[in-house]
Amino acid sequence: MEEPDIINNLEKTLSTFKNPDCRLVAVSKTKPISILEQAYAAGIRDFGENKVQEMTEKADQLPKDIRWHMIGHLQRNKVKYIAPYVHLIHSVDSLRLLKQIDKEGKKVERIIPCLLQVHIAKEETKYGWDEKELMDFLSGEEIKTMKNIHIAGLMGMATNTDNLETIRNEFKGLSQLFDKLKSMVLPEQVQLKELSMGMSADYLIAQDEGSTMVRIGSAIFGARNYN
Numbered sequence: 001m002e003e004p005d006i007i008n009n010l011e012k013t014l015s016t017f018k019n020p021d022c023r024l025v026a027v028s029k030t031k032p033i034s035i036l037e038q039a040y041a042a043g044i045r046d047f048g049e050n051k052v053q054e055m056t057e058k059a060d061q062l063p064k065d066i067r068w069h070m071i072g073h074l075q076r077n078k079v080k081y082i083a084p085y086v087h088l089i090h091s092v093d094s095l096r097l098l099k100q101i102d103k104e105g106k107k108v109e110r111i112i113p114c115l116l117q118v119h120i121a122k123e124e125t126k127y128g129w130d131e132k133e134l135m136d137f138l139s140g141e142e143i144k145t146m147k148n149i150h151i152a153g154l155m156g157m158a159t160n161t162d163n164l165e166t167i168r169n170e171f172k173g174l175s176q177l178f179d180k181l182k183s184m185v186l187p188e189q190v191q192l193k194e195l196s197m198g199m200s201a202d203y204l205i206a207q208d209e210g211s212t213m214v215r216i217g218s219a220i221f222g223a224r225n226y227n
């Protein structure tokens with residue numbers, strides 16, 4: 001496969017941003033270390049990965065000032081491997097997983113930053129909380145007992161479709177939920193600052209709708225080939 005021109009792709013992508021304060025997480029899943037090193041040299045410090053083993057192997061080999069973002073579905077029995085170093089877990093899709101993160105955070109004496117992944121897409125396979133579950137959990141008692149997690153915001157993925165209206169409506173809905181939750185009285189573990197939405201194909205729509213963090217892979221690193 002052809003080598004991506006990372007510096008050029010990065011510049012191009014950033015130049016289209018509708019909100020310059022929106023943070024870029026460079027999604028480097030499946031890409032080799034040499035490619036991540038090029039992105040690092042170009043100034044990238046936030047990398048997103050979706051597999052625990054791959055992220056941990058990369059973290060071991062790359063500079064320690066990198067902020068590692070877990071963006072993929074996370075199995076509870078693997079939380080322990082990333083608990084010592086992960087910067088932000090975007091993909092907290094259930095209470096059971098959050099409890100496990102709290103437990104592993106306690107073992108390594110960290111408060112682990114998390115985003116709650118909200119189910120906004122039409123697809124049945126996408127993981128996440130629905131609005132009622134979120135409301136009940138955030139206003140309930142259980143969360144107050146969780147001392148080793150910090151809930152920094154929400155994450156969502158739109159339906160994989162060419163219909164831009166569908167995508168926009170899903171992002172709008174998530175953004176409205178975010179604002180609604182922010183207006184509630186919430187426990188100290190919850191400080192809703194980040195709205196992680198938008199990928200290569202839809203980050204401009206996401207920024208229109210209030211995204212604070214976009215997770216961009218192929219627009220920077222080129223297409224992925226899964227072998």
Ligand SMILES: *Cc1c(COP(=O)(O)O)cnc(C)c1O
Nearest residue numbers: 027050071199200215216217218
């Ligand atoms: C792969 C992935 C991305 C990046 O996708 P691109 O279309 O390559 O930008 C973003 N978010 C999640 C959760 C992903 O798994």
